[in-house]
Amino acid sequence: MAEQTLTAGTDLPAITRSRGNRPRKALDLKYQPGFGTVAVCCLVMLYAPILVLAIFSFTAGDSITRWGGFGIRWYVTAIQNEGFHHAALTTLKITITATIVSTLVATAAALATTRTRRWPGQTAAFMVINLPLMVPEIITAVASLSFFALLASVLHINFGLGNLILVHTVFCIPFAYLPIKARLEDMDLTLEQAAADLYATPWMAFRRVTLPLLMPGISAGAALAFIVSFDDFTITQLVAGPGQTTLPLFIWDHTRLPLTPEINAMSTILLGVSIVFVTLSFVIARRRRK
Amino acid sequence: MADIAAVEARGVVKVFGGGQDAVRALDNVSVAIRQNEFFTLLGPSGCGKTTLLRLIAGFEQPSAGEILLNGKPVEHLPPYQRAVNTVFQSYALFPHMTVAQNISFGLEMRGTPKEKTAGVVEEMLGLVKLSGLGGRKPTQLSGGQQQRVALARALANHPEVLLLDEPLSALDLKLRQEMRSELKNLQRTTGITFIFVTHDQEEALTMSDRIAVMSKGQIQQLGAAIDIYERPVNRFVADFIGDTNFVEAAVAGREGDYLRCRSAGGLDLLASPASNAGAGTKVTLAVRPEKITLKRNGDTGTVAQSVYVGTDTNYDVRLADNMRLNVRVQNAVDGRPQFAVGDKVGIDVPAGATRLLQD
């Protein structure tokens, strides 16, 4: 093994020599050989398929693999597709409801379990709330299916779209909960003391101090819940009844048919929604840091 | 003049934790703070001063004892039901509200109508010399300005007592000195009782009407600045405030108001307060460096070290029996130190300048 000579990092001199025009790398303590290349390759690998998908959605031709010039006709087709409308509407109904409910519920739960003296059952409550994160989707899917089948057959209860909304709400809760909890933990405790010192009752202190400062966390939680519900496939596919097609299910159905660039267009629209929400949550996070 | 005490603590005990890890932050503390007084709690970290302040504010409850505000017991009341306001060490300004909204917050919470609030806010801004900055957000202000907003926010409510938790510790020296005189003036102008917590003895000595020196959860001494400085009662107070020479001595006998004591190194001191301790009793004496006079060509000691500090020079004087004294002598009019290393000197301590410490 290389001798321990009295210079930091015996592998440095070679690098200094071979990259004469960039001596800084030799002295850059953070440098690890090859890591940059791997990182760039990963980035390329992650984006290549979706970029190809997006690019081919703008083809004017009929083929999904042969470029036929630039055009947006497939977006027009997709947008005019009745099924697409219906699926979009269904998705929005489910997702918006699930987001609102899960965010409200998660906010309350975060307030109860964060920055507080321990109360009996607190750890158990935390585990229950985060349970959906620890169960693989397929298991949640079939369990929910069994549950609703039982409700329907034995108790004759069927909530219709409500079934899906309830299931979505369940797995949205932890996604909304964690950012809110994180934001709450970051908050300055003395602000609430100052409010109390200035004659604010606990409720007023919450309304005028805690809640406004918590809003970035609540927004981030809501954004996450929205995306997770919007994108869900596995659970939705197994629990959905007839006529309850969401956008991901609709796209899946289209893969069974002969492939046309319409599927690219629809997929790219979905990707666009995700990008919008990620950007939103980034902007919110940045503003909060001020 | 038999006013009720503005704040009174009776036998207050505060214990944190339980069992073997229990920490007694306050140990049977009783103190009465007078109306319109600038009262300071002084001590090193962990002495209990902040804990006592928090108990008065209501953020903690005592494990035992009572807290009275103008004669009314309040230890069972939450902070929002006590007519006390706090200036926090970190200011705790609400970042999402403007300066004006911060200042008016307490008034809002008590249901003051908007017309009246605006007037008070203007008045407060003028009081702390921040007029015109009502529309800014706290993050847009400097540290010193934030501190004044915190003050204004508390004072706007005309509390019976104002609590200040080391409010100047985050400011730089110049600003701190400015704020000291401003705070003192504010207290005199408004007439509100101030309870000030600090670990900085200079602050305490310059600003306070009375000081409570605390250590290990107990009040070691309570009195005006001059009392604390000139007549420390025990080793802790003598050591914490200013510089002190500690001299172990034996009682020779009582002489009127003084106690004659002899120590190693040939010192013969007249200490006060006098007591009826018998001859030979071992005692600890405290002598401030600036009280000791050095006489030229004496034979009691030799100057071993000389440190120039501008207005004075600190001399390290060696006596017989390995005794050492730290002596501070004002420099001569022409600015030069009066003694040099190696000079043989005599020691002279006026009667009563030596304090007998209880321990």
Add this chain to the structure above:
Amino acid sequence: MAAADIPAPTERLVKAQALVRKRWLKSRYGLVAPAIVIVGVFGILPLMIMVIYSFLKAGDYGGVQWIGSVEAYVSFLFQRDIFDGTLSFSSDYLEIYIRSILLAVMTTVFCLALGFPTAYFMATRPLSQRTAWVFLITIPFWSNLLVRTLAVMLIIRDEGVVNDVLRWFGLIDKPIIMLYTDFAVMLGLLYSFLPFMVLPIYASLEKMDFRLVEAGFDLYATRGRVLRRIIIPLAKPGIVAGCLLVFIPAIGAYVTPLILGGGKHLMIGALIALQFGSSRNWPLGSAQALILMAGVLVALLFYVRSSTGKAQTLHG
């Protein structure tokens, strides 16, 4: 300073504190109740129902018959001969489980091998670049899994972009068959879960105090040693989290094998779905799901054990 001789607080204080505590506890329970009820009734209860189902007999047209039976568990390992009813060991299901576990493990390992350098590189960029990198990695993280997997399918198809490009360059005559192979599933899993490994490790490394690394260099360590002995141990929480976030979904993966696997080599996810679909054997599907869940719990236990042990050594 004996703690035993604390005098008692005043009566009014005791009363006030009791009242406050009661109200406080009620508020805690009240706030957390909606979440617990929703997750309990619609998350935990279904799981329990599934447990019950696994001990029932299959219904003729799907669903269950309310007759107790351990047939589901038996048929996991054994096959009943239709004629004489004897049991013989059948490794079909076991093979599928083992293959899924292996695939999940391999995916985790590959994701770690690629993800760690990426996360490290990201964490050591200057702040302006770092935000850009995090943003770029976060987008696939939150993008629709179905769409991303479709994108992969579209490019590795026989008529897909990869084959087209290779053909165009004259490197091959016939299209390389990539879709509907184990390779495709592996690639798809890797592609899906790579961001899940990168982001937790990045979060850990970003919080790392780089002065510890500088101290390592100061003490004559080489780059490799610093990496092995300082950086990786410090990033351990992130690495463990990342591995869990990859392994658990990977082992129960449904979408990826569905689109890229073609139904030839089943994985656990598809197998379970099959029982609830055309195979009409809900108890078997429930049993298979529970066995999968048991595996996940074992992995989680490792995580809990490793993280609590770690906390002790770091602070001990």
